Amino acid sequence: MDGVRGPRVALVTESFDPRLSGTAGTVRQVANRLAETGYDVRVLTSGAGPAAYHAAEVLRFGPPRRSHQIHRALEAYAPDLVHVFTPGPVGAKALRQAARLGIPTLVTETSARAEFAPPQWQHKVADATDRLTVTAAWLRDRLADAGLDSGIWSPGVDTDVFHPDRRNPALRAIWTDGDLTQVAVGYVGSLRKRHGVRRLAEVASVPGTRLVVVGDGPQQAWLRERLPASVRFTGALKPRQAAAAIASLDVLVQPGTRTTCAHALREAAACAVPVVAPRAGGALDVVEHLGTGVLYDPETPLALADAVAAVVADPHRHLLGQHARARISRRTWAVAVDELVSEHYSVLPGSSASQVA
Incomplete structure (x- = not known):
């Protein structure tokens, strides 16, 4: 200058x-x-x-x-x-x-x-x-x-911090107790009722999954009381810790219907992690249905659990994450x-x- x-x-x-x-x-x-x-x-x-x-x-x-x-x-x-x-x-x-x-x-x-x-x-x-x-x-x-x-x-999104290379097999093994057949499904964000976090109870019921909750907030006590003991709570994480956690997931879920910035969805995409989100809110700006993730009808009971189960059962779900990474890298x-x-x-x-x- x-x-x-x-x-x-x-x-x-x-x-x-x-x-x-x-x-x-x-x-x-x-x-x-x-x-x-x-x-x-x-x-x-x-x-x-x-x-x-x-x-x-x-x-x-x-x-x-x-x-x-x-x-x-x-x-x-x-x-x-x-x-x-x-x-x-x-x-x-x-x-x-x-x-x-x-x-x-x-x-x-x-x-x-x-x-x-x-x-x-x-x-x-x-x-x-x-x-x-x-x-x-x-x-x-x-x-x-x-x-x-x-x-x-x-x-x-910071595509250098949020990157597939952040994936940590040891961290994932902790979440799944070393069971390679289990799929690590996670939520990342503030634990507030308006973010739809109570619907995580649906996710915890999907067979073959281990739920990981990244973040804290006023709903944490409600979730801890009602979710299975196998659910892992990490608390709030700093950006690089969060990047490692997101990249180590197999699927990310975001149940909120009034999201705006949708940072967690963008960060999951940058980490090449497929997402499941409602057909509403900020997810509509980020997720390409069946291209980078799956969008479900938030008004339909158990639709979130059904969508998670479908992605978990898909042996090619990693392709959703790859497409998501390629797409979000332009932003x-x-x-x-x-x-x-x-x-x-x-x-x-x-x-x-x-x-x-």
Whole structure:
């Protein structure tokens, strides 16, 4: 850059390092790619943590005088764009202060809370930003039904971290007690009721399988109480640990019908692991039925168990994983973030954030 600064982008998120949430991971990847391509990046977030992420300064805000602090931070940084991910207390205030300072704004909504466009969300988010993007086609369609215009931006996946070579036979042997006839079927994600995790009881009943649950959350006690003792619970894992766990599975299941980013499905595909998911939510954007996995009708009782049983019984199921890897490899984070810039940063009135100096 020879001393010429690139466009300044303030990334605003409620969740960032050291947290391991899907949103935090997405923002890290966006920050990485923007910096690689010449952008000057600053992160505004809440919670304790490091004051820097690689070359980006990280500003953290607590509740006292948060609006005033955010106003001063944006005024001092003078970004070309304020990009807010799933606005909460920090994000909503950043949108309001950016408007007062005349800074263009973009919101990327990564949660399903906007499904029915509740008035408070519409007022604080949809009506407060210059442009709104969501990460799943079904959510864009729901917002359109409510009269709200939104763009769609699909996340990427780290195909180096999530790779078939991460498969660990020793780990799989632990899960199956060394029984090579057993198929390791796993769920990866937060253990929340809205994610459909109670349907994992169906999966645990499929003969010839060992269920592995990767993640934690409020439903863990319910699951531990009702699932067989053979089910393995790993708890929450860091990205590289999660990559090894996913790659060591034979099949991944995702029962949630309102997924948005569908990170676990993308990561399984990158690890060449076939998936079973509902014909609903973010799975429709990621899974090609009978091409990279199997989609089942979530309204049909025991359809999940039947779909898992069919994949488990298929001696050629590895081909689904191979096709999934080939397909998802075209959606790296570099590709995804470059598309974000070209299709969404560029259309913002008054913003120079799509023009790298």
